[in-house]
Amino acid sequence: MHPTAHVADLVVFGGTGDLSMRKLLPALFHSDRDGRLAPQTRVIAMSRGGLTDADFRGKVEAEVRPRLHSGDDEGWARFLGRLHHVSVDVGGPDHAGWRALTHLLAGRENIDRVFYLASPPMTFGPFCRGVQEAGLATPRSRVVLEKPLGRDLAGARRINDEVGAIFEERQIFRIDHYLGKETVQNLLVLRFANAFLEPVWNSLWIDHVQITAAESVGTPGRRGYYDQAGALRDMVQNHLLQLLCLVAMEPPSRNDRESIRDEKLKVLQSLRQIAGTEADRFTVRGQYVSGEVDGRAVPGYLDEPDHTAPTVASHRVETFTAIRAEVKNWRWAGVPFYLRTGKRMPHRRSEIVVQFKEVPHSIFPGGGPNRLVLRLGPSEGIHLHIMAKEPGAGEVVPRPVPLSLSFADTFRARVPEAYERLLMDVLSGNPTLFMRRDEVEAAWSWIDPIIATWESGGSPPEPYAAGTPGPAAARELLGRSGRAWYEEDLP
Numbered sequence: 001m002h003p004t005a006h007v008a009d010l011v012v013f014g015g016t017g018d019l020s021m022r023k024l025l026p027a028l029f030h031s032d033r034d035g036r037l038a039p040q041t042r043v044i045a046m047s048r049g050g051l052t053d054a055d056f057r058g059k060v061e062a063e064v065r066p067r068l069h070s071g072d073d074e075g076w077a078r079f080l081g082r083l084h085h086v087s088v089d090v091g092g093p094d095h096a097g098w099r100a101l102t103h104l105l106a107g108r109e110n111i112d113r114v115f116y117l118a119s120p121p122m123t124f125g126p127f128c129r130g131v132q133e134a135g136l137a138t139p140r141s142r143v144v145l146e147k148p149l150g151r152d153l154a155g156a157r158r159i160n161d162e163v164g165a166i167f168e169e170r171q172i173f174r175i176d177h178y179l180g181k182e183t184v185q186n187l188l189v190l191r192f193a194n195a196f197l198e199p200v201w202n203s204l205w206i207d208h209v210q211i212t213a214a215e216s217v218g219t220p221g222r223r224g225y226y227d228q229a230g231a232l233r234d235m236v237q238n239h240l241l242q243l244l245c246l247v248a249m250e251p252p253s254r255n256d257r258e259s260i261r262d263e264k265l266k267v268l269q270s271l272r273q274i275a276g277t278e279a280d281r282f283t284v285r286g287q288y289v290s291g292e293v294d295g296r297a298v299p300g301y302l303d304e305p306d307h308t309a310p311t312v313a314s315h316r317v318e319t320f321t322a323i324r325a326e327v328k329n330w331r332w333a334g335v336p337f338y339l340r341t342g343k344r345m346p347h348r349r350s351e352i353v354v355q356f357k358e359v360p361h362s363i364f365p366g367g368g369p370n371r372l373v374l375r376l377g378p379s380e381g382i383h384l385h386i387m388a389k390e391p392g393a394g395e396v397v398p399r400p401v402p403l404s405l406s407f408a409d410t411f412r413a414r415v416p417e418a419y420e421r422l423l424m425d426v427l428s429g430n431p432t433l434f435m436r437r438d439e440v441e442a443a444w445s446w447i448d449p450i451i452a453t454w455e456s457g458g459s460p461p462e463p464y465a466a467g468t469p470g471p472a473a474a475r476e477l478l479g480r481s482g483r484a485w486y487e488e489d490l491p
């Protein structure tokens with residue numbers, strides 16, 4: 001067993017849902033296989049499903065195991081033995097359900113107890129109240145909140161107040177799975193464990209930063225959720241702003257639970273507000289229409305198969321957004337941070353590109369800027385593009401070539417999924433990679449004026465064909481200052 005394995009009861013509320021089946025249970029299985037779960041640790045799934053422990057274990061065996069291609073029978077038997085199921089409906093009084101959970105947890109008050117809320121946000125408050133009324137919130141309890149944390153600042157505050165009425169801030173873990181990605185943690189190591197970057201990590205040397213989270217998938221069957229969210233709320237408010245914070249933050253004095261979050265908060269508070277006419281200049285909205293992705297014809301957003309028909313909201317929701325953000329402080333004054341995310345883009349790709357300024361005076365023809373590309377997925381790795389001379393006689397022409405660090409090849413180990421890392425942090429009580437209340441609210445304070453401007457009328461999102469990198473306006477956002485999105489394919 002790994003020395004950091006803690007004994008815990010992990011109660012997954014919404015434990016039969018898509019997130020649990022696709023992400024949480026596979027992550028827990030891998031952690032178990034790697035010896036990171038103590039033998040007495042249990043996973044208790046909750047839903048309204050009326051399942052027995054045996055039913056739930058059968059469901060996990062049938063739905064999760066095939067995805068993991070695991071032939072490890074002994075490991076599976078051990079993992080399945082940890083699983084339990086309790087039925088409860090937080091939509092109304094369900095005394096039998098809470099009694100069953102109380103019975104299962106009885107006698108284990110002195111071990112860590114984690115309530116993971118993998119359920120719709122409107123259930124967060126009722127669930128926490130149920131926990132309190134059943135007397136199950138112990139001093140060693142923690143609660144994990146999944147996104148979305150509200151649709152705006154007021155909604156986020158409501159959720160934070162509801163959960164905060166029962167749990168202290170130190171017990172609340174707001175998850176952003178991007179922070180669990182290897183490259184993201186490596187960004188911190190790259191910046192703060194190497195001396196050579198710090199002197200050039202500022203507006204004197206860096207021309208601009210691009211942060212892209214592109215998906216090739218669309219939104220079939222998710223209209224109900226997506227019409228209410230859109231790319232800005234779904235991706236920018238949380239994931240992209242968190243990445244921006246890690247690029248832009250000042251070096252923290254310690255790697256402890258508050259220092260990194262304190263520095264991230266300062267970045268969010270330094271973002272220049274975008275509202276009114278500036279939203280037209282500095283933001284782009286798009287919605288995909290039919291096109292081709294990976295050689296396959298796909299429908300537009302409004303024609304995606306779904307059990308609900310498109311509404312007025314469907315016509316106005318953005319499936320793509322690009323934003324030119326600015327961090328107003330000494331280090332970053334004048335350096336644009338371009339954020340971009342979209343559905344039905346040509347490839348799935350998440351990356352941060354830090355583009356340096358060109359040399360002040362070039363003695364060679366051609367050439368170009370240095371770039372540091374942090375690839376979050378697929379194929380996590382770091383690539384520093386330097387100028388090199390192509391071998392051979394004749395004129396010296398510099399060509400950009402990447403110095404590449406692939407985590408999988410270099411460390412010859414399986415790169416763990418983000419949820420594995422984050423779940424182990426929750427179980428061991430380490431909140432460093434989780435968002436604090438003030439961070440979430442500062443992010444919404446920046447997003448809200450953009451949404452208000454978008455919703456106050458104006459034109460609908462610009463159409464873009466599925467399989468293309470967003471609407472033309474996204475290219476112009478950079479093009480008008482002579483810049484371009486980095487689209488090169490890396491190995």
Ligand SMILES: NC(=O)c1ccc[n+]([C@@H]2O[C@H](COP(=O)([O-])OP(=O)(O)OC[C@H]3O[C@@H](n4cnc5c(N)ncnc54)[C@H](OP(=O)(O)O)[C@@H]3O)[C@@H](O)[C@H]2O)c1
Pocket residue numbers: 013014015016017018019020046047048049088089090091117118119120121123146147148
């Ligand atoms: N899916 C993802 O990849 C993903 C990624 C990031 C965040 N999230 C967020 O995670 C949450 C769950 O997403 P999901 O896709 O897993 O949803 P889902 O497939 O609809 O699952 C929801 C789960 O919550 C349970 N549930 C719902 N209402 C309940 C109630 N009143 N009482 C008891 N249990 C209830 C459901 O079980 P029963 O219906 O059987 O009761 C089910 O287990 C959402 O907030 C979502 O935005 C999801």
